[in-house]
Amino acid sequence: MAGMMSMRKAYGEALVRLGRTRADVVALSADVSNSDYSYLFDQAFPDRFFNVGIAEQCLVDVAAGLAYCGKVPFANTFAFLFATRALEMVRSHLCYGGANVKLMAAYAGLSDSFDGPTHHAITDLAIMRSLPNMTVVVPGDPVAVDRLLPQVAAWEGPVYFRLNRNEVPLLFDESYAPVIGKAVTLREGQDVTLVCCGLMVSRALEAAAQLERQRVRARVLEVHTLKPIDEEAIVRAATETGALVTAEEHTIVGGLGSAVAEVISERAPVPLRRVGLRDRFAESGPYEALLEKYGLSVPSIVEAAQSAMAAKRR
């Protein structure tokens, strides 16, 4: 592993680069720009940055108005606020009305760990994924943020882009070329597939390395786009490896695990185990410790893989 890097800083810098190449990109904030690093865009393009105050519903509505007049607004606030407080605005204008707004969902998962369950976003993927016309993208590391952000801007229609607050493992190098809607096979394997997104990609890769020592060849499939989901890659993984594990920084209700279950239950039923929060809120604490306590850990993935493979053999 090549070390750690701040995802929010990488995001802020990528947003500035995007602003240089696209004059139609504007950014909005609900007064947390020094948290999510969108302040870098404000510094670079003050005439294209709007802080509407601590008013997330207004944030989304103003962004929708800008989009209706041809801008490509990047709205910035915490993930849970988009998914819960501003949800009706997201549904009515972005998903139903077709406003081409990009939701930059900061501090997702448990990454705002010390602020506690009020600030954690553990149901946002389920909520966003359920909305017609919404696209849901979860970058796996800072390089992925940089590679995916221009695609988000070019994508026609609303996008929910889920960002981590913290320093996260740097996984990818220059050769990483993700495409929205296409899953990425990060490691080949025939015995089981670890389907993962976001921070859990690094943990799935570690789990795969541990499994290898037990002579288990685990495939690692990064599904950075939860919607539209790459059905073919998932069906192929189910058919070729016969057992799946999903790993996500989210509850097991409605997120990646559910999305994968929906695909395979109709097209290629195989044993599936879901790693994620077990339908409950977490608590305040250090990020790493929270992830371990609530089952978002390498051992959890390894155990789930063994369980799925055992079910396959029955």
Add this chain to the structure above:
Amino acid sequence: MPYHSPQLLTEIGRTAQTLRIEVLKMVYHAQSGHIGGAFSAAEIIAALYFHHLRLDPARPDWPERDRMLVSKGHCSALLYAALAVRGFFPIEELSSFRQLDSRLQGHPDRLKLPGVEMSAGPLGHGIAVGAGMALALRMASAKPSSQSAPSSRASAGRVYVLLGDGEINAGIVWEGAMTAAKYRLGNMTAILDYNGIQQTGATADVLPTEPILDKWEAFGWHVQEIHGHNVGDILGALDRADEVHARPSMIVARTTKGKGVGFMEYDHRWHGMPPNTEQFERAMTELQEGLTQWQA
């Protein structure tokens, strides 16, 4: 203030009454829809769509058009009638209101029907969405500074928002109002259809909104109060609002819910109730009589 000829006032008054007749037919035919708040806004909508707004029915996506947001989306029948009579789509299509395969959804759908600028229905969105539009239009205009513009009318299109008075119960209205004031959106005019009645009763009982003029002034808006069924008042206030710089403009239009049909006026039950055949015929007779008054 520009002079509005008696002929113009008569023409718009007659158009408003024509729109009421179309609304009544649509809601009766569909046996679904909202009459009361459509009738209270008929003169406002007629003044906007048939005189004040810069728009071209042949080019609904003309970049320099004014943006008219009907935030009280439940008065969709009135909006559809205005768009059809104005030439955005065939008048015959009004009979498909709220039916399967129609472009005339229960509440306006901007992706389905030309002339609809914002999908609406859930109340409260017009001010905040309008503020976003006004920001974008100001960026697009050749005169980005609200200070230097001799008239914001000279720039790109303006933004107009029609709100209901019950609608302003919603917090998002006031979030949007603060943002519009912060960014000094002089290219934005809102009209409040202040008919005093919402779904279950008087606004004063449901959630008191007075002192309404002070509220908007305190939020940083330029405020006018008018008689919302007086076409001359409406046109004059719209003109005045166009000349306000560096502040968004609010026109509080005192109106009557159900205006034009005696047994519907001031009665909250006609917020969302369709008429039966006997009621339809009585209402139609009264509206037709009202129309002849304009033709006198």
